[in-house]
Amino acid sequence: VGEVTEVGSKVEKYKIGDKVGVGCLVGSCRQCEECTNNEESYCPKQVLSINARYYDGTITYGGFSNLMVTDEHFIIRWPENLPLDSGAPLLCAGITTYSPLRRFGLDKPGVNVGVVGLGGIGHLSVRFAKALGSKVTVISTSSNKKKEAIETFRADDFLVSHDQEQMQAAAGTLDGIIDTVSANHSLLPLVNLLKPHGKLILVGLPQKLEVPTFPLILGGKAIVGTASGGVKETQEMIEIRS
């Protein structure tokens, strides 16, 4: 995030002095089906804004850069009332949770969303799901974060995943779960919390997870991965959040 200091002669959308941000991407092919559907984060030729190589060979340094040169397509217009520093993480962690909430219809009153892990992405999942009107249940390995989840982030409910009785009572109640945990963990107790056709959405990157085949099939449930979101959706998210 920062201010525009220079614009090329063909730039139309931004001018010097504009407050802007760059999200997870600085490049994509702009032609494939994904790009055409504003889903640049699934373009096979995408260039991440950090730790990648741009088409001309330049290495991208993301948030470690003092200065960025980017095609205007990948620029997010920054809302006036959102501080640059505290708002910046939304361009990665924020869109990573906002996008699946939207994509899978977990963005409205009457829908029950679970959030596993109350870390960087997790607390934003709770905030966005609440802002969009869903009922939110935080699921955690211990009750340490219960007060924070409910009082600070306004979650509606809190489940301790090791408490069999609590988990059993909540079985079959959630429409979707955002699983932000990056450590290996069992998916079975989470899949059991889902209603039929419910979705367990992975946004963390554990190395070894087992498919709970039987409950997945019996309940017509899904394990889904999602990778951040497109430019248009990132702009939408930052405006809702501001």
Place this chain on the structure above:
Amino acid sequence: VGEVTEVGSKVEKYKIGDKVGVGCLVGSCRQCEECTNNEESYCPKQVLSINARYYDGTITYGGFSNLMVTDEHFIIRWPENLPLDSGAPLLCAGITTYSPLRRFGLDKPGVNVGVVGLGGIGHLSVRFAKALGSKVTVISTSSNKKKEAIETFRADDFLVSHDQEQMQAAAGTLDGIIDTVSANHSLLPLVNLLKPHGKLILVGLPQKLEVPTFPLILGGKAIVGTASGGVKETQEMIEIRS
């Protein structure tokens, strides 16, 4: 499958002598969200037509029965031109593959469907997907079944899953895959065949499968389970097949 030999006084849809069938289910609550949406196979109170206990305690014997007594809601009207014996398996294996093809939009021209395993469910997957207009690729561990897949079942393409070169060339080309294999196997090569947002649909019941987390997240892909289908959909399937 068989002929109606007796009807209760409140039965409205069938009469003695009608040719009919009973699918995977003989009971469901008829009130929950799933039942209301004609998704009885996801009703938590469903009674399977085999190896289950009916609400009154009776054990269900499915296809091993000489005689069945069933609520008319769970009866499928048999098409005139479909032989009872060869058509019978459609009520289980048929609906198991027809339902996900429909649910996930894999039922039309322009869509590329993969089928893993050319057994009982697999060959029906190929036939239904072709009948609905999709392009079908069979994926198998060896080329033994290539001739049968293409000549008998009219698959469009055949991939040997151990052939790295073939698999690499086909990466990112399939909209969905029906995985009928019940033995443990690696899901990674299959997920790699999917387009972004593609779905790997499990209808077999392997005990130990690992989630290929990274490609699932990068491609926004899903591993989905499905359990047969509802009564209305079973009727629709048997009419299309006849």
